[in-house]
Amino acid sequence: MRYLLLSVIVLLLLSCTKKQTPAIVLQTDFGVKDGAVAEVKGVIFETSPAIPVFDLTHEIPSYNIGEAAYRLQQTAPYWPRGTIFVSVVDPGVGTARKPVVLKTLTGHYFVSPDNGSLTWVAQKMGVVQVRQIDEILNRRPGSADSYTFHGRDIFAYTAAKLAAGKISFEEVGPKLPAGVVMLPYQQPVYENRAIKGNIPVLDPQYGNVWTDIDTSVFKKLQVRYNDTLEVKITHNDLLVYAGNLPYMRAFGEAGENDALIYMNSLMNIALAINMGNFSEKYKIGSGATWNITLKKY
Structure with missing residues (x-):
């Protein structure tokens, strides 16, 4: 009886110390008139149903990278360390702009095209490291010929693998210089x-x-x-x-x-x-x- 009670206590302690799956927070300019956002969430759910998924907004004005950058820095400080933000405002989708994951000094992750969307979080939250997503290893299977929906096929898929612990940050792809594309603006x-x-x-x-x-x-x-x-x-x-x-x-x-x-x-x-x-x-x-x-x- 004593051993049974001890086993129950050990199991309870293990369950209490189990690492929590980090949340994914989505931001896009997709709107909600069609199925694009649902497709993104479906890819995350298929990768791991245990990942909590939340919406920052899907109403960024079309192609407005500057507003995407601002809304990230507006919101991110109120989420816990380890949260993964996926921001897809990507007028250059399918071109040479780099898909990246940024890790900040605050312990947050940002999965996004490196097109200026990360300007404010890099400046205000600090940069630990930036890695370019390896599109061969970290791309949704069967999507190699899809060039216009990287939000679903690359960014959401990579974020889901990272949140689920299926890849480490180092396995996202090659390390880049510690910086991102910065938008010009008038500082006060x-x-x-x-x-x-x-x-x-x-x-x-x-x-x-x-x-x-x-x-x-x-x-x-x-x-x-x-x-x-x-x-x-x-x-x-x-x-x-x-x-x-x-x-x-x-x-x-x-x-x-x-x-x-x-x-x-x-x-x-x-x-x-x-x-x-x-x-x-x-x-x-x-x-x-x-x-x-x-x-x-």
Whole structure:
């Protein structure tokens, strides 16, 4: 009886210490109107039904590598070490751009074409190593003649094998120099009592304008809540918007349909209209050619 009890305890301890299968988080510009996302998930499920699969988004604007890069760095810090992100915004699919897996200093993995999609996670989370996916060893069987759906045949398949422990990170493929393709963008700069930054993305649900001006740069203006700032937004150096806006803690501190400046959830400066849509009203876009200047009024 004693030995039976001991055996049960050992089995319980082993089950408690069993290594958990890491999650895969998917991001694409595929949309959900057809079966593309389901095909990707099917490949993962077929490789191992034990892999937890989650969606970051499948609504990245078509071919928008810059937004894919931003959404990865927006989301990844809130997932545990070991999580594997598959990001497929790949207008160069089937060409010479490299399929890679990036391991960051934070212990996350990013499976993606090396086309700029990894810009922000490489910069903010650090690079341990980058490996090029061996398309002979780590490609879905029977897909050699498929050139336009690497999201299913290479990226999802490799991520699934990695998550399931069927390959190690070293077995993904050959090691590359410790760097990835980086997108150019205007980093926030403080000079002459003003800050110039970039508008990398919009908040698509509400039309808020998100900038890359973080707290470390913004504090140089020595702004307090309810202070007014002069705001200018340019596109390709042409003025699109100019106005004086208050800096507030929350949307509800402004009157309905009034515009304001606030600190968003990523601790970057943003613009909004309380109960309205700033980007739609003023025809504001995002990307490397959209810049913003803030000056204390």
